[in-house]
Amino acid sequence: MAERRFRIWRGNDQGGDFEAFDEEVSEGMVVLDVLHVIQARQAPDLAVRWNCKAGKCGSCSMEINGKPRLACMTRMNIFEADETITVQPLKTFPVVKDLVSDVSWNYQQNQRIAPFKVKAPGPDGKHRMYQEDVDRVQEFRKCIECFLCQNVCHILRDRDGKDRFVGPRFMIRAAGLEMNPLDDRDRVPEVRAEYGSGMCNITRCCTEVCPEGINITDNGIIPMKERVVDRYYDPLRLVGRKLFGIRKRKEPESYTVPAQPQPRSQNTTKGSNTAKSKQDE
Amino acid sequence: MATHLPVLGGHPEGIGATTRADRWWVGPSLTFALLSGFVVYTTWAAFQGVHYFADPYLSPFYSPALFVKTGVAGAPEIGGFHGWFGEWPSWWPEFLPASPAFLILAFPGLFRFTCYYYRKAYYRSFAGSPPGCAVAPLAGGRKYRGETGLLIFQNLHRYALYFALPFVVFLSYDAFAALFRNGEFGIGVGTVVLFINAGLLAGYTFGCHSFRHLIGGHDDCMSCGKNTMKFKAWKRATWFNERHMLFAWCSLIWVGLSDAYVRLVSMGIIHDYNTW
Numbered sequence: 001m002a003e004r005r006f007r008i009w010r011g012n013d014q015g016g017d018f019e020a021f022d023e024e025v026s027e028g029m030v031v032l033d034v035l036h037v038i039q040a041r042q043a044p045d046l047a048v049r050w051n052c053k054a055g056k057c058g059s060c061s062m063e064i065n066g067k068p069r070l071a072c073m074t075r076m077n078i079f080e081a082d083e084t085i086t087v088q089p090l091k092t093f094p095v096v097k098d099l100v101s102d103v104s105w106n107y108q109q110n111q112r113i114a115p116f117k118v119k120a121p122g123p124d125g126k127h128r129m130y131q132e133d134v135d136r137v138q139e140f141r142k143c144i145e146c147f148l149c150q151n152v153c154h155i156l157r158d159r160d161g162k163d164r165f166v167g168p169r170f171m172i173r174a175a176g177l178e179m180n181p182l183d184d185r186d187r188v189p190e191v192r193a194e195y196g197s198g199m200c201n202i203t204r205c206c207t208e209v210c211p212e213g214i215n216i217t218d219n220g221i222i223p224m225k226e227r228v229v230d231r232y233y234d235p236l237r238l239v240g241r242k243l244f245g246i247r248k249r250k251e252p253e254s255y256t257v258p259a260q261p262q263p264r265s266q267n268t269t270k271g272s273n274t275a276k277s278k279q280d281e
Numbered sequence: 282m283a284t285h286l287p288v289l290g291g292h293p294e295g296i297g298a299t300t301r302a303d304r305w306w307v308g309p310s311l312t313f314a315l316l317s318g319f320v321v322y323t324t325w326a327a328f329q330g331v332h333y334f335a336d337p338y339l340s341p342f343y344s345p346a347l348f349v350k351t352g353v354a355g356a357p358e359i360g361g362f363h364g365w366f367g368e369w370p371s372w373w374p375e376f377l378p379a380s381p382a383f384l385i386l387a388f389p390g391l392f393r394f395t396c397y398y399y400r401k402a403y404y405r406s407f408a409g410s411p412p413g414c415a416v417a418p419l420a421g422g423r424k425y426r427g428e429t430g431l432l433i434f435q436n437l438h439r440y441a442l443y444f445a446l447p448f449v450v451f452l453s454y455d456a457f458a459a460l461f462r463n464g465e466f467g468i469g470v471g472t473v474v475l476f477i478n479a480g481l482l483a484g485y486t487f488g489c490h491s492f493r494h495l496i497g498g499h500d501d502c503m504s505c506g507k508n509t510m511k512f513k514a515w516k517r518a519t520w521f522n523e524r525h526m527l528f529a530w531c532s533l534i535w536v537g538l539s540d541a542y543v544r545l546v547s548m549g550i551i552h553d554y555n556t557w
Contacts, residue, residue, distance in 0.1 A: 009291040018291055063290075066301030066415055086300055089290040091415075101290075130506045154411040158418055159425040181502040199427035203401050205414035218490065218522060222397055225436075226494035233436035 001026050004076070006034065007086045008046065012097045018086070019043075025076050031087065032060050032071035035099070047098035055211055058146030062099050063088040068148040068209045090151040103147050109166045112194065113174055114255035119184040129181045139219060140176040142212040143169060149206035149216060155199050165196035168206035172220035178227065190255075192228045197221070297409065298417040305413035309406035315530075316403065319537055323386065326540050330380030331355050333540075335547035337462045338455075338471040339363070340540040341478055343381045345451050350379040355547035362458060385448075392445035395438040397490045398529045439491040449486050452479040462557050469555025471542060478539045481532035488521030488528055 006021045021038050032050055039046045051057040053072045060071040065079070065086050079085055093101040121127050149168040155161035166174075174195055178187040191197050202225075206216045214220075230237060293300065326333075326342050332355030333340040339357065349356055349364035357363040369379045377383065393399050404410045409419025418425075428435050456475040460466055486492065497503045497515030504512040521528065545551045 011289065013289065015289065016291075063292075063300065063415065065303070066299050067303075068415060083302075086291075086302075088292060088300065091290055091292045095289045128506070130502075130504055132504045132512065133502050152414050154418055155425065155427065157415075158411065161425060165427075179501055181505075183501075196427075198429035198433070199425075201400065201404050201410060201427050201432070202397055203404050203411065205411070208414055217401075218397075218525075222490045223494060223498055226439075226491060227499065229436045229439065230499060233433075234439065 002081070004034070004079075005084045006038065007084055008035075008038070008043075008099070009088045010043075010046070010098050011095065013095050016095070016098075027077075029076045030072055031064055031069075031074040031076065031085065034076065034085075035071060035087070047096070047100045049100045056144055058144035058211075061090060061101075061146045061148050061151065063090060063151075068152045070146060070148070070211050073211055090147070092151040092153075092157045093147070103150075105162065106145070106147050106150055106167070106169065109170045110173065112166065112257050113170060113177070114185055114187070114190070116177055116180065116182075117184045119182050127182055133181050136219060137176045137179050139214055140172040142214055143172065144212060145169065146211060148209045148211065152205040152209045153200075154203070154205065155196075161196075161199060165199040166194075168200075168216045168221065171195060171197065171200070171224060172214065172216050175220040175224050178224065185253075188227050188231050191224050192232060197225050197228050200225070293417075295417060296419055297412055299413070299415055301413070301415060305416060309409075309412050312402045312406035315534075316399075316406070319533055322537055322541075323390075326544070327380055327382035327386055328378055329544075330378035330382075332544045332547040333382070334363075335471065335543050335553065337459045338469075338475060338543045338546065338553075339458075340543040341452055341455070341475070341482075341536050342386060342540045344448075344455050345385065346381040347384050348379075348381060353379070355544070362454060388441070388444040389448055392438075392441040392486075392489075393529075393533070395435050395441045396529065397438070398525050400435065438489075439495060442486070442489055442491050442495075445486060449479070449483045452482055455479070462555075465557060467556040469553045469557070471546060471553050471555070474539050474542050478532075478535050481528060481535050484521055485525070485528035485532040487518055488523075488525040489518075490522065490525070493518040493522050 001024045003022050004025045006023060007018045008021060010016050010019045021042055023034055023038055023041070025034055030053075032048070032053060035046065035048050039048065048071070049059045050072065051059040053060075055070055055073040058070070061068065062071055063069070064071065064074050065083075068090065071087075087099060089095050089099045090101040090103075093103050093105060096102050118127065147169060150156055153165075153167050155165045156167050171191070174187055174191050177183050177185070178191065200221055202217055202222065204217045206221075207214070207218070210216060232238075291300070292298075299305070323342065326340075330350070331353050333343040334346075334355055334357040336357070339346065339362075345365060346357065346363045347365050348367065348369045349359050350369035351359060351364075359367060373379060405412055410425075411418045426432075452475070456472065456479045459472040459475045460468060493515065496518055497511040500511065503509065503515055542551075546553045
């Protein structure tokens, strides 16, 4: 057992500040365990979202010593013995209370993506796909929707870009559908114009923080950018299509996004932790 | 619609602001130093125009030598693979040295400049966009357009690839040519240096994201249940692609060392151990 110091951000959408806690930590504990001990012994009103404690539900996303991490997968022995551990909510999404963020913006982006539309069956009346062709799609299915990649993406986090880029999580969802051999929908125009593939400058932070080890950038976003290049930027292909109608594809049928609830807004002044009235989204 | 949230949660704001306490700046700083050093050395080497050949070794910065100015120190004789178009052209401006490197370096240079890996490296270390993960950008106040504005040319990386692919052949030829001096078979340290250089460059080129896309990745049904050539090629390119950063750095550093080795041998500063 050793006593460790924690700095935990306490507050709500009106503002807040760091509060220090000293707590006994024993071998094998993860940060989420310590937060639960603090909750039990010192701060029963500390808000922490969690569920599985096994890195599979994606609920306990937060920033630990400045890095986006799952609290349940962050072992205490990775920190120096005298290191103060700073715990904050996600920066990119509005604070609900303490370490809990409102990630509902992500669910709205998810709804913008047209669902899977199956191709016509083969001559024998059956749909067939082969394991080796869907291996790369299945990688994206490992996503647990912790939204750490969305949180660390600098376009969403620091660049005021939520209206121009859906974020890495939904780029790989679109990639998983676009690369699916049985999906009939042409998603390349949406990937470029609606989801903002050109906004990503592939600095790979999304891949670095992914707790599932999904190679978001190399296997998801870059292949999508390359498909966009095929369609819109490759001059030889453009000329070829104009002259010979090569691989001309029909315009995708329009997709109507379902009605969505309004996301939570955060009423404070930018750069301050004090409350002021401001509608942000 | 403003979508930037007011800062709650104790996150600092400002240029390069972060709560991270680890040494996140080491990676971008090393990248900055290495890439800057490489650009400075390559520019210096390209401006020399001398001592780029030490029989039978040709510096990779000067290969292929399309024109050769004969009679200068450390330049090859015209013939064989050297001086494809003969003597150095008379129309070449006086203020520039007669250096064959000027005629070819732009092609591998553009390939690396538009490479998906190097983009990450220099967006982080030179542009600070962002300098590190969960670190605020260095120019966060400016309107961010990603690769849709001025940087839209990055979409033509595949054309840089088309021009870079022949260099794998040229440099492989140079490595094989380095097995023969005056028609006699042999091997020297320089031969090994040039073979490693060609191998690393091939590993880097065949792991290119555009290459992987063009040979098979563009297709949803790469195999369709058969072990097609397309699928096999895509799998091999994927192996290299997973190691793209490794090959990018190793090939970059080694090509500089290869030039330095040939240059030093040509200048007589170091001795090339060989079987001739």
